[in-house]
Amino acid sequence: MEEFFARLFGRRQASKTIAKERLRLVLVHDRAGIPPELLNVIKNEILTVISKHVKVERDGIEMNLSHSQGQTRLVADIPIVSYRSRPGSPRKRKTAA
Amino acid sequence: MSGKAITITSGKGGVGKTTITANLAVTLAALGRRVTAIDTDIGLRNLDIIMGMESRIIYDIVDVAEGKCHLLQALIRDKRLPNLHLLPASQTSDKTAISPEDMSAICKELKADNDFVLIDSPAGIERGFQNAVASADDIIIVTTPEVSAVRSADRVIGLIEMSGKGPGRLIINRVKPAMVKRGDMLDTFDVIEFLAIDLLGVVPEDESIIVAANKGVPLAYEQSPVASRAFHNIARRLTGETVPFLSIFEEPDTLWNRLQRTLRGH
Numbered sequence: 516m517e518e519f520f521a522r523l524f525g526r527r528q529a530s531k532t533i534a535k536e537r538l539r540l541v542l543v544h545d546r547a548g549i550p551p552e553l554l555n556v557i558k559n560e561i562l563t564v565i566s567k568h569v570k571v572e573r574d575g576i577e578m579n580l581s582h583s584q585g586q587t588r589l590v591a592d593i594p595i596v597s598y599r600s601r602p603g604s605p606r607k608r609k610t611a612a
Numbered sequence: 613m614s615g616k617a618i619t620i621t622s623g624k625g626g627v628g629k630t631t632i633t634a635n636l637a638v639t640l641a642a643l644g645r646r647v648t649a650i651d652t653d654i655g656l657r658n659l660d661i662i663m664g665m666e667s668r669i670i671y672d673i674v675d676v677a678e679g680k681c682h683l684l685q686a687l688i689r690d691k692r693l694p695n696l697h698l699l700p701a702s703q704t705s706d707k708t709a710i711s712p713e714d715m716s717a718i719c720k721e722l723k724a725d726n727d728f729v730l731i732d733s734p735a736g737i738e739r740g741f742q743n744a745v746a747s748a749d750d751i752i753i754v755t756t757p758e759v760s761a762v763r764s765a766d767r768v769i770g771l772i773e774m775s776g777k778g779p780g781r782l783i784i785n786r787v788k789p790a791m792v793k794r795g796d797m798l799d800t801f802d803v804i805e806f807l808a809i810d811l812l813g814v815v816p817e818d819e820s821i822i823v824a825a826n827k828g829v830p831l832a833y834e835q836s837p838v839a840s841r842a843f844h845n846i847a848r849r850l851t852g853e854t855v856p857f858l859s860i861f862e863e864p865d866t867l868w869n870r871l872q873r874t875l876r877g878h
Contacts (some may be wrong), residue, residue: 531795531798531799538806546769
């Protein structure tokens with residue numbers, strides 16, 4: 516009954532949606548032959564290289580595989596610490612694809 | 613004229629390969645085709661149980677490969693359909709007892725006397741799977757609408773394509789229309805979109821499958837259960853007929869619908 520009301524008020528997400536999202540992610544990794552643990556290794560090595568030249572915000576780093584139009588991409592979003600920007604102004608971002 | 617060898621595989625275990633092999637074999641035989649089903653799950657044979665032939669095994673596929681008997685001596689004939697045979701797996705040997713060359717030789721010989729040779733592949737992607745795929749003219753991939761099974765199917769489709777046998781066609785097994793309707797199960801469209809291969813058929817979940825397995829009489833002998841209709845349609849598609857897909861999602865399981873189905877006789 517609780518479930519019925521939860522659904523009635525749109526609070527419960529159909530589990531199919533979650534299944535599709537998880538499947539999409541896992542298939543991107545499987546098909547590229549890059550398991551999450553390897554992606555982590557790649558991420559750390561890229562950071563080591565970039566950190567030699569610029570200071571990066573380690574907490575804000577995002578690196579993912581994406582798949583669209585028949586092509587798999589490694590997308591990295593690496594925020595760089597900029598000393599010149601005023602507090603609150605948009606951060607400069609360096610994106611590598 | 614030589615027949616066709618069709619391998620039924622899935623990667624993940626427990627999705628219904630053996631049940632589907634048995635039922636397609638029975639249905640194709642009932643349609644008048646000469647059929648031999650091969651169990652290639654060496655060490656874990658099961659197709660004999662589902663087909664109700666477990667007490668009549670004398671020789672198995674390993675005996676044939678090792679030259680201990682002739683192929684014809686190892687074949688078990690179905691009690692109801694004289695044009696249906698089973699070549700059982702060995703229950704004691706391990707998977708290395710058969711090589712891809714053995715499988716090819718056995719399939720070639722069977723194809724000469726059959727319209728369809730159905731090869732029930734073991735789960736996994738090791739030797740047994742490779743053997744089963746090596747001699748296939750056509751491949752059926754079985755999945756259920758679950759994340760784990762679809763993921764395994766995707767991997768297997770990749771391997772089949774790499775071996776130059778692909779891409780094969782898909783059977784989605786154990787679909788529960790009520791769960792699909794309330795958004796708690798991937799539907800046919802979702803699965804096909806992920807796997808990007810042709811659909812061969814959809815088999816709804818049916819308790820009669822378990823009853824049939826208990827009795828050792830494949831469900832396809834009876835026309836009435838809904839899963840049996842699905843097998844019948846798939847078998848006809850295998851013979852080259854164009855058969856519309858079961859509209860299991862348009863038929864809610866109400867008393868009225870059940871009554872109508874009963875009156876229609878299926």
